[in-house]
Amino acid sequence: MRHYILIIILTVFASFLKAQELDCRIQLNHSKIPGTVNDKLFQDMQQALYEFINNTNWTSHVYSRDERIECNIFITVEDQISSDEFKGKIQVTSSRPVFGTSYMSPVFNHLDNNFHFKYVESEPLEFNINSHTSNLTSIIAYYCYIIIGMDYDTFGNSAGTPYFQLAERIVQNAQSAQEAGWKAYENLKNRYWLVENLLNNQYSDMRDFMYVYHRQGMDKLAEKPAEGRSSIESAIDKLKNIHRKKPGSFLMSIYTTAKGDEIINVFSEGFPDEKARVYNIMKEADPANATKYEKIMKEPNY
Template sequence: MKNLSCLLVVFLIGISDVSAQELRCNISISSSKIQGANRNVFRTMQADLYEFMNNRKWTDHVYDIDERIECNIFIQLDEQVSSDEFKGSMTVQLRRPVYGASYETTLLNIKDKDFHVRYVEFQPMEFNETSNSDNLTSLMAYYAYIILGMDYDSFAPEGGTEYFQKAQQIVNNSQNSIYEGWKAYESERNRYWLIENILNRSYSGFRQCIYRYHRLGLDKMGDRLEEGRSEIAESLRLLQRLFRNRPNLYIFPIFFDAKADELVNIFSGSYPDEKNRVLAILNEIDPSNGTKYEKIKEDNTFNLNNE
Protein backbone atom coordinates (compact mmCIF):
# COMPACT_ATOMS: atom_id res chain seq x y z
CA MET A 1 0.00 0.00 0.00
CA LYS A 2 2.87 2.37 0.81
CA ASN A 3 4.46 1.75 -2.59
CA LEU A 4 1.13 2.35 -4.27
CA SER A 5 0.77 5.70 -2.50
CA CYS A 6 4.23 6.74 -3.63
CA LEU A 7 3.43 5.82 -7.21
CA LEU A 8 0.23 7.87 -7.03
CA VAL A 9 2.12 10.93 -5.81
CA VAL A 10 4.66 10.60 -8.63
CA PHE A 11 1.83 10.20 -11.15
CA LEU A 12 0.04 13.34 -9.92
CA ILE A 13 3.27 15.35 -10.02
CA GLY A 14 3.80 14.19 -13.58
CA ILE A 15 0.33 15.34 -14.57
CA SER A 16 0.90 18.78 -13.06
CA ASP A 17 4.13 19.09 -15.05
CA VAL A 18 2.40 18.18 -18.32
CA SER A 19 -0.51 20.59 -17.87
CA ALA A 20 0.91 23.79 -16.41
CA GLN A 21 -0.99 26.92 -15.51
CA GLU A 22 -0.84 29.94 -17.82
CA LEU A 23 1.30 32.38 -15.85
CA ARG A 24 4.84 32.39 -14.56
CA CYS A 25 4.33 35.49 -12.45
CA ASN A 26 7.11 36.72 -10.19
CA ILE A 27 5.76 38.61 -7.17
CA SER A 28 7.83 41.07 -5.15
CA ILE A 29 6.63 43.13 -2.20
CA SER A 30 8.55 46.00 -0.65
CA SER A 31 7.42 47.14 2.80
CA SER A 32 10.47 49.17 3.82
CA LYS A 33 8.39 52.34 4.21
CA ILE A 34 6.22 50.72 6.89
CA GLN A 35 7.96 50.87 10.25
CA GLY A 36 7.30 48.62 13.24
CA ALA A 37 5.19 46.08 11.34
CA ASN A 38 5.33 42.31 11.57
CA ARG A 39 7.53 41.46 8.57
CA ASN A 40 6.16 37.91 8.41
CA VAL A 41 2.84 39.29 7.19
CA PHE A 42 4.47 40.66 4.03
CA ARG A 43 6.33 37.42 3.35
CA THR A 44 3.08 35.49 3.71
CA MET A 45 1.28 37.98 1.48
CA GLN A 46 3.92 37.56 -1.20
CA ALA A 47 3.66 33.77 -1.04
CA ASP A 48 -0.15 33.87 -1.16
CA LEU A 49 -0.17 36.20 -4.16
CA TYR A 50 2.37 34.04 -5.95
CA GLU A 51 0.18 31.00 -5.47
CA PHE A 52 -2.96 32.89 -6.48
CA MET A 53 -1.48 34.09 -9.77
CA ASN A 54 0.48 30.98 -10.73
CA ASN A 55 -1.64 28.08 -9.51
CA ARG A 56 -5.05 29.29 -10.60
CA LYS A 57 -6.43 28.19 -13.99
CA TRP A 58 -7.24 31.38 -15.90
CA THR A 59 -8.17 29.92 -19.31
CA ASP A 60 -9.49 26.70 -20.85
CA HIS A 61 -6.24 26.20 -22.76
CA VAL A 62 -3.50 23.68 -22.01
CA TYR A 63 -0.01 25.10 -21.48
CA ASP A 64 3.33 23.33 -21.34
CA ILE A 65 5.81 24.46 -18.70
CA ASP A 66 7.91 26.39 -21.24
CA GLU A 67 4.82 28.10 -22.69
CA ARG A 68 3.84 29.93 -19.53
CA ILE A 69 3.55 33.69 -19.84
CA GLU A 70 6.39 35.57 -18.15
CA CYS A 71 5.31 38.52 -16.04
CA ASN A 72 6.38 40.47 -12.97
CA ILE A 73 4.34 42.23 -10.32
CA PHE A 74 6.09 44.59 -7.91
CA ILE A 75 4.06 45.93 -4.99
CA GLN A 76 5.34 48.93 -3.06
CA LEU A 77 3.55 49.24 0.27
CA ASP A 78 3.67 52.80 1.54
CA GLU A 79 1.23 52.78 4.44
CA GLN A 80 -0.39 50.37 6.87
CA VAL A 81 -3.78 51.95 7.50
CA SER A 82 -4.82 49.33 10.07
CA SER A 83 -3.73 45.87 11.16
CA ASP A 84 -5.02 44.34 7.90
CA GLU A 85 -5.28 47.32 5.54
CA PHE A 86 -2.49 48.52 3.25
CA LYS A 87 -1.94 51.24 0.65
CA GLY A 88 0.73 51.67 -2.00
CA SER A 89 1.32 51.07 -5.70
CA MET A 90 1.64 48.10 -8.01
CA THR A 91 3.79 47.76 -11.15
CA VAL A 92 2.86 45.12 -13.72
CA GLN A 93 5.29 44.02 -16.41
CA LEU A 94 4.70 41.52 -19.21
CA ARG A 95 7.30 40.02 -21.53
CA ARG A 96 6.81 37.98 -24.68
CA PRO A 97 9.39 35.86 -26.54
CA VAL A 98 10.14 36.79 -30.14
CA TYR A 99 9.85 33.95 -32.65
CA GLY A 100 13.17 32.44 -33.69
CA ALA A 101 15.23 34.63 -31.35
CA SER A 102 16.50 34.78 -27.79
CA TYR A 103 15.08 38.29 -27.42
CA GLU A 104 12.07 39.00 -25.22
CA THR A 105 9.96 42.09 -25.88
CA THR A 106 8.12 44.06 -23.21
CA LEU A 107 4.37 44.17 -23.86
CA LEU A 108 3.27 45.93 -20.71
CA ASN A 109 4.93 48.12 -18.11
CA ILE A 110 2.22 49.81 -16.10
CA LYS A 111 2.14 51.38 -12.64
CA ASP A 112 -1.15 51.31 -10.74
CA LYS A 113 -1.07 53.95 -8.00
CA ASP A 114 -4.36 52.88 -6.42
CA PHE A 115 -3.23 49.76 -4.57
CA HIS A 116 -5.45 49.76 -1.46
CA VAL A 117 -6.32 46.35 -0.05
CA ARG A 118 -7.09 44.31 3.01
CA TYR A 119 -5.02 41.23 3.74
CA VAL A 120 -5.42 38.86 6.68
CA GLU A 121 -2.53 36.48 7.17
CA PHE A 122 -3.42 32.79 6.63
CA GLN A 123 -6.91 33.62 5.42
CA PRO A 124 -7.70 31.88 2.09
CA MET A 125 -7.57 34.15 -0.96
CA GLU A 126 -10.87 33.73 -2.80
CA PHE A 127 -11.80 35.53 -5.99
CA ASN A 128 -15.50 36.12 -6.65
CA GLU A 129 -16.29 36.42 -10.37
CA THR A 130 -19.64 38.13 -9.76
CA SER A 131 -18.72 40.78 -7.18
CA ASN A 132 -15.79 42.62 -5.67
CA SER A 133 -15.95 40.99 -2.27
CA ASP A 134 -12.17 41.20 -1.86
CA ASN A 135 -10.34 44.08 -3.52
CA LEU A 136 -6.98 42.31 -3.41
CA THR A 137 -8.06 39.25 -5.41
CA SER A 138 -10.19 41.39 -7.74
CA LEU A 139 -7.19 43.60 -8.47
CA MET A 140 -4.88 40.65 -9.08
CA ALA A 141 -7.42 38.86 -11.28
CA TYR A 142 -7.98 42.05 -13.28
CA TYR A 143 -4.30 42.26 -14.15
CA ALA A 144 -4.08 38.51 -14.80
CA TYR A 145 -6.72 38.97 -17.51
CA ILE A 146 -5.04 42.14 -18.84
CA ILE A 147 -1.79 40.15 -19.12
CA LEU A 148 -3.52 37.29 -20.91
CA GLY A 149 -5.39 39.63 -23.24
CA MET A 150 -2.27 41.53 -24.27
CA ASP A 151 -0.32 38.32 -24.84
CA TYR A 152 -3.08 36.74 -26.95
CA ASP A 153 -3.58 39.97 -28.94
CA SER A 154 0.11 39.91 -29.90
CA PHE A 155 -0.28 36.47 -31.52
CA ALA A 156 -3.68 36.80 -33.24
CA PRO A 157 -5.87 39.75 -34.33
CA GLU A 158 -7.94 40.65 -31.25
CA GLY A 159 -7.08 37.24 -29.85
CA GLY A 160 -7.35 38.47 -26.27
CA THR A 161 -10.97 39.67 -26.42
CA GLU A 162 -12.29 36.95 -24.09
CA TYR A 163 -9.83 37.90 -21.37
CA PHE A 164 -10.27 41.64 -21.78
CA GLN A 165 -14.00 41.10 -21.37
CA LYS A 166 -13.33 39.25 -18.12
CA ALA A 167 -11.24 42.21 -16.94
CA GLN A 168 -14.09 44.54 -17.89
CA GLN A 169 -16.51 42.41 -15.88
CA ILE A 170 -14.31 42.85 -12.81
CA VAL A 171 -14.47 46.63 -13.36
CA ASN A 172 -18.25 46.44 -13.65
CA ASN A 173 -18.44 44.39 -10.45
CA SER A 174 -16.36 47.04 -8.66
CA GLN A 175 -18.49 50.12 -9.34
CA ASN A 176 -19.80 50.08 -5.77
CA SER A 177 -16.40 49.40 -4.27
CA ILE A 178 -15.06 51.79 -1.63
CA TYR A 179 -11.61 51.46 -3.19
CA GLU A 180 -10.28 53.77 -5.90
CA GLY A 181 -9.13 52.79 -9.38
CA TRP A 182 -12.34 51.25 -10.69
CA LYS A 183 -14.51 54.22 -11.62
CA ALA A 184 -14.48 56.59 -14.60
CA TYR A 185 -14.78 59.83 -12.64
CA GLU A 186 -11.86 59.13 -10.27
CA SER A 187 -9.09 59.57 -12.83
CA GLU A 188 -8.42 59.63 -16.56
CA ARG A 189 -5.75 56.96 -16.12
CA ASN A 190 -6.92 54.03 -14.06
CA ARG A 191 -8.24 50.47 -14.43
CA TYR A 192 -11.58 51.65 -15.74
CA TRP A 193 -10.08 53.64 -18.59
CA LEU A 194 -7.45 51.05 -19.46
CA ILE A 195 -9.99 48.37 -20.27
CA GLU A 196 -12.45 50.89 -21.74
CA ASN A 197 -9.80 52.07 -24.20
CA ILE A 198 -8.77 48.53 -25.12
CA LEU A 199 -12.30 47.29 -25.84
CA ASN A 200 -13.71 50.48 -27.39
CA ARG A 201 -14.32 49.68 -31.08
CA SER A 202 -13.51 53.26 -32.00
CA TYR A 203 -9.95 52.68 -30.80
CA SER A 204 -9.41 49.30 -32.50
CA GLY A 205 -6.27 50.65 -34.16
CA PHE A 206 -4.46 50.09 -30.87
CA ARG A 207 -5.13 46.35 -30.85
CA GLN A 208 -4.38 46.11 -34.55
CA CYS A 209 -1.05 47.76 -33.79
CA ILE A 210 -0.25 45.26 -31.03
CA TYR A 211 -0.77 42.33 -33.44
CA ARG A 212 1.01 43.88 -36.39
CA TYR A 213 3.95 45.15 -34.31
CA HIS A 214 4.62 41.77 -32.72
CA ARG A 215 3.40 38.97 -34.98
CA LEU A 216 4.03 40.60 -38.37
CA GLY A 217 6.95 42.76 -37.23
CA LEU A 218 9.20 41.47 -34.48
CA ASP A 219 8.50 37.80 -35.19
CA LYS A 220 9.74 38.29 -38.77
CA MET A 221 12.84 40.30 -37.97
CA GLY A 222 15.00 37.27 -37.24
CA ASP A 223 14.77 36.05 -40.85
CA ARG A 224 13.54 39.11 -42.73
CA LEU A 225 14.90 42.12 -40.89
CA GLU A 226 13.78 44.90 -43.22
CA GLU A 227 10.34 43.40 -43.85
CA GLY A 228 9.68 43.01 -40.13
CA ARG A 229 10.92 46.51 -39.36
CA SER A 230 8.70 47.94 -42.10
CA GLU A 231 5.66 46.24 -40.52
CA ILE A 232 6.50 47.84 -37.19
CA ALA A 233 6.73 51.24 -38.88
CA GLU A 234 3.32 50.67 -40.46
CA SER A 235 1.86 49.59 -37.10
CA LEU A 236 2.83 53.01 -35.72
CA ARG A 237 0.70 54.65 -38.42
CA LEU A 238 -2.33 52.96 -36.86
CA LEU A 239 -1.54 54.71 -33.58
CA GLN A 240 -0.92 57.98 -35.40
CA ARG A 241 -4.38 57.92 -37.00
CA LEU A 242 -5.95 57.15 -33.63
CA PHE A 243 -3.93 59.89 -31.92
CA ARG A 244 -5.16 62.52 -34.38
CA ASN A 245 -8.74 61.76 -33.35
CA ARG A 246 -8.23 61.12 -29.62
CA PRO A 247 -4.81 62.35 -28.43
CA ASN A 248 -5.43 61.88 -24.69
CA LEU A 249 -6.21 58.17 -24.56
CA TYR A 250 -4.64 56.23 -21.69
CA ILE A 251 -3.44 53.49 -24.06
CA PHE A 252 -0.84 55.80 -25.61
CA PRO A 253 1.38 56.12 -22.50
CA ILE A 254 0.72 52.43 -21.80
CA PHE A 255 2.17 51.54 -25.21
CA PHE A 256 5.17 53.86 -25.12
CA ASP A 257 6.14 53.09 -21.52
CA ALA A 258 6.71 49.56 -22.79
CA LYS A 259 8.09 50.32 -26.25
CA ALA A 260 10.06 53.60 -26.35
CA ASP A 261 13.52 52.10 -25.78
CA GLU A 262 12.81 49.18 -28.08
CA LEU A 263 11.71 51.48 -30.89
CA VAL A 264 15.00 53.36 -30.63
CA ASN A 265 16.92 50.09 -30.91
CA ILE A 266 14.85 48.85 -33.86
CA PHE A 267 14.99 51.96 -36.02
CA SER A 268 18.51 53.18 -35.27
CA GLY A 269 19.59 50.43 -37.68
CA SER A 270 17.19 51.51 -40.40
CA TYR A 271 17.81 53.51 -43.57
CA PRO A 272 17.41 57.33 -43.61
CA ASP A 273 13.95 57.60 -45.20
CA GLU A 274 12.40 55.11 -42.79
CA LYS A 275 14.13 56.75 -39.83
CA ASN A 276 12.71 60.13 -40.78
CA ARG A 277 9.17 58.78 -41.25
CA VAL A 278 9.23 56.96 -37.92
CA LEU A 279 10.76 59.92 -36.09
CA ALA A 280 8.00 62.18 -37.37
CA ILE A 281 5.33 59.77 -36.12
CA LEU A 282 6.94 59.27 -32.72
CA ASN A 283 7.55 62.97 -32.12
CA GLU A 284 3.91 63.65 -32.94
CA ILE A 285 2.27 61.01 -30.75
CA ASP A 286 4.87 60.64 -27.98
CA PRO A 287 6.65 64.00 -27.61
CA SER A 288 7.59 63.32 -23.98
CA ASN A 289 10.20 60.83 -25.23
CA GLY A 290 11.45 63.10 -28.00
CA THR A 291 14.99 63.34 -26.61
CA LYS A 292 15.19 59.56 -26.44
CA TYR A 293 13.97 59.19 -30.04
CA GLU A 294 16.76 61.44 -31.29
CA LYS A 295 19.03 58.42 -30.81
CA ILE A 296 17.29 56.81 -33.78
CA LYS A 297 19.47 59.08 -35.96
CA GLU A 298 22.49 57.09 -34.79
CA ASP A 299 23.50 53.95 -36.68
CA ASN A 300 23.22 50.86 -34.50
CA THR A 301 22.29 47.37 -35.65
CA PHE A 302 19.45 45.73 -33.74
CA ASN A 303 20.26 42.06 -33.16
CA LEU A 304 17.41 40.00 -31.71
CA ASN A 305 19.83 37.43 -30.37
CA ASN A 306 22.17 39.82 -28.61
CA GLU A 307 19.81 42.28 -26.92
Protein backbone atom coordinates in the same frame (compact mmCIF):
# COMPACT_ATOMS: atom_id res chain seq x y z
CA MET B 1 -3.52 -3.36 -10.90
CA ARG B 2 -2.35 -2.16 -14.30
CA HIS B 3 -5.63 -0.25 -14.62
CA TYR B 4 -4.93 1.74 -11.42
CA ILE B 5 -1.33 2.43 -12.43
CA LEU B 6 -2.56 3.77 -15.77
CA ILE B 7 -5.03 6.08 -13.98
CA ILE B 8 -2.25 7.46 -11.77
CA ILE B 9 0.05 8.03 -14.75
CA LEU B 10 -2.70 9.80 -16.72
CA THR B 11 -3.59 11.96 -13.71
CA VAL B 12 0.00 13.08 -13.26
CA PHE B 13 0.38 13.67 -16.99
CA ALA B 14 -2.81 15.75 -17.06
CA SER B 15 -1.51 17.91 -14.22
CA PHE B 16 1.53 18.76 -16.33
CA LEU B 17 -0.64 19.49 -19.37
CA LYS B 18 -2.77 21.84 -17.28
CA ALA B 19 0.16 24.09 -16.48
CA GLN B 20 -1.07 27.54 -15.57
CA GLU B 21 -0.83 30.50 -17.91
CA LEU B 22 1.44 32.83 -15.96
CA ASP B 23 5.04 32.64 -14.84
CA CYS B 24 4.92 35.61 -12.49
CA ARG B 25 7.57 36.94 -10.14
CA ILE B 26 6.38 38.95 -7.14
CA GLN B 27 8.39 41.61 -5.34
CA LEU B 28 6.95 43.35 -2.29
CA ASN B 29 8.64 46.39 -0.75
CA HIS B 30 7.40 47.48 2.68
CA SER B 31 10.43 49.53 3.75
CA LYS B 32 8.21 52.61 4.20
CA ILE B 33 6.32 50.86 7.00
CA PRO B 34 8.33 51.42 10.22
CA GLY B 35 9.42 48.57 12.47
CA THR B 36 9.89 44.86 11.83
CA VAL B 37 6.62 43.63 13.34
CA ASN B 38 5.08 43.16 9.91
CA ASP B 39 8.01 41.35 8.26
CA LYS B 40 6.40 37.92 8.54
CA LEU B 41 3.02 39.25 7.42
CA PHE B 42 4.48 40.71 4.23
CA GLN B 43 6.55 37.60 3.54
CA ASP B 44 3.39 35.55 3.94
CA MET B 45 1.50 37.91 1.63
CA GLN B 46 4.19 37.76 -1.06
CA GLN B 47 4.15 33.96 -1.03
CA ALA B 48 0.34 33.85 -1.01
CA LEU B 49 0.16 36.16 -4.03
CA TYR B 50 2.80 34.12 -5.84
CA GLU B 51 0.79 30.94 -5.36
CA PHE B 52 -2.52 32.64 -6.18
CA ILE B 53 -1.26 34.02 -9.50
CA ASN B 54 0.85 31.09 -10.66
CA ASN B 55 -1.43 28.26 -9.50
CA THR B 56 -4.73 29.63 -10.80
CA ASN B 57 -6.10 28.47 -14.16
CA TRP B 58 -7.06 31.80 -15.69
CA THR B 59 -8.20 30.34 -19.02
CA SER B 60 -9.53 27.04 -20.33
CA HIS B 61 -6.52 26.62 -22.61
CA VAL B 62 -3.65 24.21 -22.11
CA TYR B 63 -0.20 25.79 -21.69
CA SER B 64 3.09 23.93 -21.58
CA ARG B 65 5.55 25.23 -19.02
CA ASP B 66 7.69 26.98 -21.62
CA GLU B 67 4.61 28.73 -23.04
CA ARG B 68 3.71 30.46 -19.79
CA ILE B 69 3.61 34.26 -19.99
CA GLU B 70 6.51 35.91 -18.22
CA CYS B 71 5.39 38.77 -16.01
CA ASN B 72 6.41 40.73 -12.93
CA ILE B 73 4.43 42.41 -10.19
CA PHE B 74 6.16 45.00 -8.00
CA ILE B 75 4.18 46.07 -4.94
CA THR B 76 5.23 49.02 -2.80
CA VAL B 77 3.37 49.35 0.51
CA GLU B 78 3.42 53.01 1.53
CA ASP B 79 0.92 53.28 4.38
CA GLN B 80 -0.53 50.99 7.04
CA ILE B 81 -4.03 52.14 7.94
CA SER B 82 -4.76 49.38 10.45
CA SER B 83 -3.37 45.97 11.39
CA ASP B 84 -4.73 44.45 8.17
CA GLU B 85 -5.33 47.43 5.87
CA PHE B 86 -2.72 49.00 3.60
CA LYS B 87 -2.21 51.47 0.77
CA GLY B 88 0.50 51.61 -1.87
CA LYS B 89 1.12 51.13 -5.56
CA ILE B 90 1.52 48.20 -7.92
CA GLN B 91 3.56 47.99 -11.12
CA VAL B 92 2.78 45.24 -13.60
CA THR B 93 4.98 44.21 -16.52
CA SER B 94 4.87 41.38 -19.03
CA SER B 95 6.82 40.22 -22.08
CA ARG B 96 6.66 37.63 -24.83
CA PRO B 97 9.35 35.71 -26.73
CA VAL B 98 10.45 36.76 -30.21
CA PHE B 99 10.55 33.94 -32.76
CA GLY B 100 14.02 32.60 -33.53
CA THR B 101 15.74 34.52 -30.72
CA SER B 102 16.19 34.46 -26.95
CA TYR B 103 14.92 38.03 -26.74
CA MET B 104 11.82 38.87 -24.70
CA SER B 105 9.78 41.75 -26.11
CA PRO B 106 8.02 43.97 -23.53
CA VAL B 107 4.25 43.94 -23.94
CA PHE B 108 2.81 45.65 -20.86
CA ASN B 109 4.30 48.06 -18.33
CA HIS B 110 1.93 49.97 -16.07
CA LEU B 111 2.09 51.64 -12.66
CA ASP B 112 -1.18 51.76 -10.70
CA ASN B 113 -1.09 54.17 -7.77
CA ASN B 114 -4.50 53.10 -6.42
CA PHE B 115 -3.55 49.96 -4.53
CA HIS B 116 -5.69 49.86 -1.37
CA PHE B 117 -6.17 46.44 0.16
CA LYS B 118 -6.70 44.31 3.24
CA TYR B 119 -4.65 41.25 4.07
CA VAL B 120 -4.79 38.95 7.09
CA GLU B 121 -1.78 36.71 7.63
CA SER B 122 -2.36 33.06 6.66
CA GLU B 123 -5.91 33.77 5.52
CA PRO B 124 -6.53 32.20 2.08
CA LEU B 125 -6.87 34.53 -0.89
CA GLU B 126 -10.33 34.24 -2.41
CA PHE B 127 -11.53 35.40 -5.79
CA ASN B 128 -14.87 35.06 -7.55
CA ILE B 129 -15.29 36.35 -11.11
CA ASN B 130 -18.96 37.05 -10.33
CA SER B 131 -18.54 39.20 -7.22
CA HIS B 132 -16.20 41.67 -5.53
CA THR B 133 -15.08 39.87 -2.37
CA SER B 134 -11.59 41.31 -1.92
CA ASN B 135 -9.97 44.40 -3.40
CA LEU B 136 -6.58 42.68 -3.27
CA THR B 137 -7.58 39.64 -5.31
CA SER B 138 -9.81 41.70 -7.62
CA ILE B 139 -6.90 43.97 -8.57
CA ILE B 140 -4.52 41.05 -9.01
CA ALA B 141 -7.02 39.04 -11.08
CA TYR B 142 -7.82 42.12 -13.16
CA TYR B 143 -4.17 42.53 -14.12
CA CYS B 144 -3.77 38.81 -14.76
CA TYR B 145 -6.53 39.02 -17.36
CA ILE B 146 -5.03 42.21 -18.82
CA ILE B 147 -1.64 40.46 -19.13
CA ILE B 148 -3.19 37.43 -20.81
CA GLY B 149 -5.31 39.57 -23.14
CA MET B 150 -2.33 41.70 -24.15
CA ASP B 151 -0.31 38.57 -24.85
CA TYR B 152 -3.05 37.05 -27.00
CA ASP B 153 -3.31 40.30 -28.96
CA THR B 154 0.33 39.90 -30.03
CA PHE B 155 -0.36 36.47 -31.56
CA GLY B 156 -3.79 37.01 -33.10
CA ASN B 157 -5.65 40.11 -34.23
CA SER B 158 -7.78 41.21 -31.22
CA ALA B 159 -7.44 37.68 -29.82
CA GLY B 160 -7.29 39.05 -26.27
CA THR B 161 -10.92 40.23 -26.26
CA PRO B 162 -12.34 37.37 -24.09
CA TYR B 163 -9.80 38.15 -21.36
CA PHE B 164 -10.39 41.89 -21.50
CA GLN B 165 -14.09 41.11 -21.10
CA LEU B 166 -13.31 39.17 -17.93
CA ALA B 167 -11.29 42.14 -16.66
CA GLU B 168 -14.28 44.33 -17.50
CA ARG B 169 -16.52 42.06 -15.42
CA ILE B 170 -14.21 42.56 -12.44
CA VAL B 171 -14.54 46.33 -12.92
CA GLN B 172 -18.34 46.05 -13.07
CA ASN B 173 -18.40 43.99 -9.87
CA ALA B 174 -16.32 46.65 -8.09
CA GLN B 175 -18.57 49.64 -8.81
CA SER B 176 -19.81 49.68 -5.21
CA ALA B 177 -16.33 49.27 -3.74
CA GLN B 178 -15.05 52.08 -1.53
CA GLU B 179 -11.50 51.78 -2.85
CA ALA B 180 -10.36 53.99 -5.73
CA GLY B 181 -9.40 52.85 -9.22
CA TRP B 182 -12.60 51.21 -10.41
CA LYS B 183 -14.92 54.06 -11.36
CA ALA B 184 -15.16 56.19 -14.51
CA TYR B 185 -15.61 59.51 -12.72
CA GLU B 186 -12.47 59.24 -10.56
CA ASN B 187 -10.00 60.04 -13.35
CA LEU B 188 -9.31 59.11 -16.96
CA LYS B 189 -6.33 56.86 -16.27
CA ASN B 190 -7.44 54.08 -13.98
CA ARG B 191 -8.51 50.44 -14.20
CA TYR B 192 -11.96 51.36 -15.47
CA TRP B 193 -10.61 53.31 -18.43
CA LEU B 194 -7.82 50.89 -19.30
CA VAL B 195 -10.18 48.03 -20.06
CA GLU B 196 -12.80 50.39 -21.51
CA ASN B 197 -10.25 51.64 -24.04
CA LEU B 198 -9.09 48.12 -24.86
CA LEU B 199 -12.66 47.07 -25.72
CA ASN B 200 -13.65 50.34 -27.40
CA ASN B 201 -13.78 50.06 -31.20
CA GLN B 202 -12.48 53.62 -31.47
CA TYR B 203 -9.11 52.21 -30.40
CA SER B 204 -9.17 49.13 -32.63
CA ASP B 205 -6.11 50.40 -34.53
CA MET B 206 -4.13 50.06 -31.31
CA ARG B 207 -5.12 46.42 -30.98
CA ASP B 208 -4.11 45.95 -34.63
CA PHE B 209 -0.80 47.62 -33.79
CA MET B 210 0.01 44.96 -31.21
CA TYR B 211 -0.61 42.10 -33.65
CA VAL B 212 1.17 43.54 -36.68
CA TYR B 213 4.08 44.85 -34.59
CA HIS B 214 4.79 41.50 -32.95
CA ARG B 215 3.58 38.72 -35.22
CA GLN B 216 4.40 40.29 -38.58
CA GLY B 217 7.28 42.47 -37.40
CA MET B 218 9.31 41.34 -34.39
CA ASP B 219 8.88 37.64 -35.18
CA LYS B 220 10.45 38.20 -38.63
CA LEU B 221 13.39 40.35 -37.56
CA ALA B 222 15.81 37.46 -37.01
CA GLU B 223 15.37 35.94 -40.49
CA LYS B 224 14.24 38.95 -42.55
CA PRO B 225 15.23 42.15 -40.73
CA ALA B 226 14.24 44.57 -43.51
CA GLU B 227 10.83 42.93 -43.92
CA GLY B 228 10.34 42.84 -40.16
CA ARG B 229 11.16 46.53 -39.76
CA SER B 230 8.79 47.39 -42.61
CA SER B 231 5.93 45.62 -40.83
CA ILE B 232 6.80 47.32 -37.55
CA GLU B 233 6.76 50.68 -39.32
CA SER B 234 3.31 49.87 -40.73
CA ALA B 235 2.16 49.06 -37.20
CA ILE B 236 3.61 52.27 -35.80
CA ASP B 237 1.76 54.25 -38.45
CA LYS B 238 -1.47 53.10 -36.77
CA LEU B 239 -0.38 54.95 -33.62
CA LYS B 240 -0.23 58.18 -35.59
CA ASN B 241 -3.80 57.66 -36.79
CA ILE B 242 -5.05 57.03 -33.25
CA HIS B 243 -3.20 60.06 -31.88
CA ARG B 244 -4.87 62.30 -34.44
CA LYS B 245 -8.30 60.94 -33.50
CA LYS B 246 -7.71 60.73 -29.74
CA PRO B 247 -4.72 62.87 -28.75
CA GLY B 248 -3.24 62.12 -25.33
CA SER B 249 -5.23 58.91 -24.84
CA PHE B 250 -4.54 56.65 -21.87
CA LEU B 251 -4.12 53.60 -24.09
CA MET B 252 -1.50 55.37 -26.18
CA SER B 253 0.59 55.99 -23.07
CA ILE B 254 0.21 52.32 -22.08
CA TYR B 255 1.59 51.13 -25.42
CA THR B 256 4.37 53.69 -25.79
CA THR B 257 5.55 53.08 -22.22
CA ALA B 258 5.97 49.40 -23.05
CA LYS B 259 7.31 49.72 -26.60
CA GLY B 260 9.10 53.10 -26.83
CA ASP B 261 12.63 51.96 -25.99
CA GLU B 262 12.31 48.87 -28.16
CA ILE B 263 11.20 50.94 -31.15
CA ILE B 264 14.30 53.10 -30.70
CA ASN B 265 16.53 50.02 -30.62
CA VAL B 266 14.90 48.41 -33.67
CA PHE B 267 15.17 51.47 -35.90
CA SER B 268 18.56 52.64 -34.70
CA GLU B 269 19.86 50.11 -37.22
CA GLY B 270 17.36 50.97 -39.95
CA PHE B 271 17.85 52.80 -43.21
CA PRO B 272 17.97 56.63 -43.05
CA ASP B 273 14.53 57.04 -44.64
CA GLU B 274 13.04 54.49 -42.20
CA LYS B 275 14.60 56.28 -39.26
CA ALA B 276 13.18 59.63 -40.35
CA ARG B 277 9.66 58.28 -40.88
CA VAL B 278 9.52 56.42 -37.57
CA TYR B 279 11.03 59.34 -35.66
CA ASN B 280 8.42 61.72 -37.07
CA ILE B 281 5.58 59.33 -36.23
CA MET B 282 6.75 58.68 -32.67
CA LYS B 283 7.40 62.30 -31.76
CA GLU B 284 3.84 63.07 -32.93
CA ALA B 285 2.18 60.06 -31.29
CA ASP B 286 4.15 60.34 -28.03
CA PRO B 287 5.01 64.06 -27.75
CA ALA B 288 5.88 63.86 -24.05
CA ASN B 289 8.88 61.70 -25.00
CA ALA B 290 9.79 63.37 -28.30
CA THR B 291 13.36 64.07 -27.15
CA LYS B 292 13.90 60.39 -26.37
CA TYR B 293 13.08 59.39 -29.95
CA GLU B 294 15.91 61.55 -31.28
CA LYS B 295 18.12 58.53 -30.53
CA ILE B 296 16.59 56.85 -33.58
CA MET B 297 18.35 59.36 -35.83
CA LYS B 298 21.80 58.74 -34.38
CA GLU B 299 24.24 56.43 -36.12
CA PRO B 300 24.47 52.97 -34.50
CA ASN B 301 27.63 52.06 -32.60
CA TYR B 302 29.31 48.99 -34.06
